[in-house]
Amino acid sequence: MTDTVVQPGSGAAIKAASARIADPEQRVLERIAEIRKRKPSLREDAITMSHGAGGKASHTLVTALFGDILSNPVLDQLGDQAVLAVPGVDNVGIAMTTDSFVVSPLFFPGGDIGELAVNGTINDLAVGGATPLGISAAFILEEGLDVATLRRVVESMRRAADRAGVNVVTGDTKVVPRGKADQLFITTTGVGIVALPQRVAISRIVPGDMVILSGAMGDHGSTVMLARGDVDLEADLLRSDTMALHGLTAALLDDGIDVHFMRDATRGGVATVLNEIAQSAGVAVAIDEASLPVHDEVRGVAEILGIDPLYIANEGKLVAIVAKEHAPRALELMRSRPEGTEAAVIGEVMGEPEGMVFIHTGFGGTRVVDMLIGDPLPRIC
């Protein structure tokens, strides 16, 4: 290696030598960044559980298969909800979203499949700034399912719908032979109206925006994991956080807060939502580890099982990207409501490196937070 004869400690020396040291590694990192920007392709011949985890594999399946074949201007946006124009109407659009629920077990502390089905779909409308008008519910029932169980689930849906002030207005039922469905699957579709042009949109996200999380992460996934009984863990205080968030989102928007974007964090956890945001908006998201709200029991479960709470599913939490000046007010408003008592500003949006989410650790270091790979906790939602 040649030595450069320059003033030691000068900017030129640092640059030159750093460049020599950095080159090979930096080239590799840049190459990786380029490749990650490319459109994903589906390589597998068969569907695996990873495709349902909400992480990278799910994302690839949706974009490379469904998105590819069914492509159209509305679908291509891959939002939480689709916004349809009404012929002859300029200022209002129809928001539509759908979600399937296959959680096992059906009942768990804090909720059940019915409650998830109602709240989950309402939330997907709410985060787009839409007012939910009604929900449909389609049931696939396994032959042999206890009617008492079905009754319990539907009663729970009734209560959730009443709490949210949104009715189940239509539905469907199918029965399949024993063994062809695990007791009960529910698909709910939600319809709402949203003012146009849409106030919240991915395109509105800009560097400098603050990232606010509406409460503690990982409650739902951990609860279901323990309820399944596969692991010898007990956590008495742990319960699912399933909850309808349209009251919270409406309050934020009605208050005039400049909310640029919102998304609810379900399968794949908060990490996955942040990665989706970073990639779709072409920005970087920097998170402060110390400000991430996590309940002690979730932390305990996560430590014991070796999982990061950032990847554990939620069912009553949203991530809001808010204009910097409005962040304090947004936080205050969230915390004043039952849906957001533990809300926290967890980070900010930056210009670069594009598409990347990273975390400042309590340790003074930085590390990347990638999208979920694989499926640590299957059939959580």
Added chain:
Amino acid sequence: MCLAIPARLVEYVDADRMYGKVELGGVHRRINTSLLVGEDATEPGEYVLVHVGFALSRVSETEAAETLRILEEMGPAYHDEVQQIREWQAMEEELVGANYRDNNGTSA
């Protein structure tokens, strides 16, 4: 899968002390405790190292405190060290700079 974490032993669940319950952040787990003998014999309330559902050893509070004490002694030294580093660097710069000037007849 070398994941092993310290957790508090809450109680033994059988008379032979083959199984116990540990607690971490309010979460309880049933684990096998048959390796906790001899130097690793543990009483409820103390901590053990848990790995894939088994307690491998007892965590010694006294040893942990001692290790931390040694680490903490480095604390006050930090600022002194940094100060020294700066002084060494300043000295070295001067020397190298001086050499450079001498060899090249130019000023820094």
Added chain:
Amino acid sequence: MKFADEFRDADLARALGARIAAEAGDKHWKIMEVCGGHTHTIFKYGIEDLLPSNVELVHGPGCPVCVIPMGRLDDGIAVAHEPGVIFTCFGDLMRVPGSDGSLLDAKAAGADVRMVYSPLDALKIAQQNPDRKVVFYAIGFETTAPSTALTLMRAKAEGIRNLFVFCNHVTIIPPMKAILDSPDLQLDGFLGPGHVSTVVGIRPFEFVTNTYHKPVVVVGFEPLDILQGVHMIIQQIHEGRCEVENQYKRVVHDDGNPKALEVLARVFKLRSHFEWRGLGFISQSALELQDEFADYDAEKVFSVPGVRVADPKACQCGEVLKGVLKPWECKVFGTACTPETPIGTCMVSSEGACAAYYNFGRYSRARERERVLASGDRPDANGNGNGHANGAVAEHELRAIPVQAR
């Protein structure tokens, strides 16, 4: 969390980093850690950012998933496809690529593959499914082997006949010796595997100091443990000592855990040789079941292909495992080989160097370099600027750069 948080203190870490920087001098240090758990911690906490650039941590073959050759995994997958089998394994194994897909793919194709967190979970499944054959694919070093042993002893005691173990337990000393014998690496010392040592103690590592004259410090898994270990190695060299030291005294006894060693001896014996990914065949480096437990030995009960499969041409896991290549130096790192499309094991296991670097280290190193390049002058020693505690490190880096352009 007690006994964890105290050893993650950032201020103490910075202090240790500064100490190490001061004492490391100009020498280029190469210290190898041989435990996957250490690799994981180093990247997760960005420990290399706290060390001066002339102190290099080299990652060794300490990831028990990573060292399994493809053929052995294929054998496992073959057993998973046997009728009536419930195949159980730890999560990390599910996505490791075999010649024709992973266990996850086998599951999609109809095999009953279940993730467990303990061999006792496999035992429970066996108890609950008396008409099925439950196979537990056992992996891990001496840390994990006693758990498998105790589970088998329990199965025997309770008369459970439908549990089988496919044993891939390996021991840590032979690969360390293989690395020391290889001319590829010049190491200054070792960070010893803390959790393996809770079982075997620290004496087995004396061959490193006696025969190869390199110091060994057995360390724990929190960031401060690792930093202290690095410091202790540097101190040993400066003081002209060469010994096996125990930094992890809060859980490691010098003589290990006699009961654990006893159950190991009761249930396992050493195989004459075993193939390690990247290191080839090493004698006396892996465990198999004693004759007394032959009825529980999956390799005896099921017929397995037993075919030796070479790693894919592009895969350089072997060199990464030996510490000869850094993850990013592997030709397919991040391009053809990523966590979601892994070619080799190092990218799949949570303890693999490649996975750790891709998931954690990839960003911080790039950013540090940018910061050094962007700032024309020295950053403040207290790490002011971004709240990053890199003052002392960057300073030393700057000092080193003009003197030794690597």
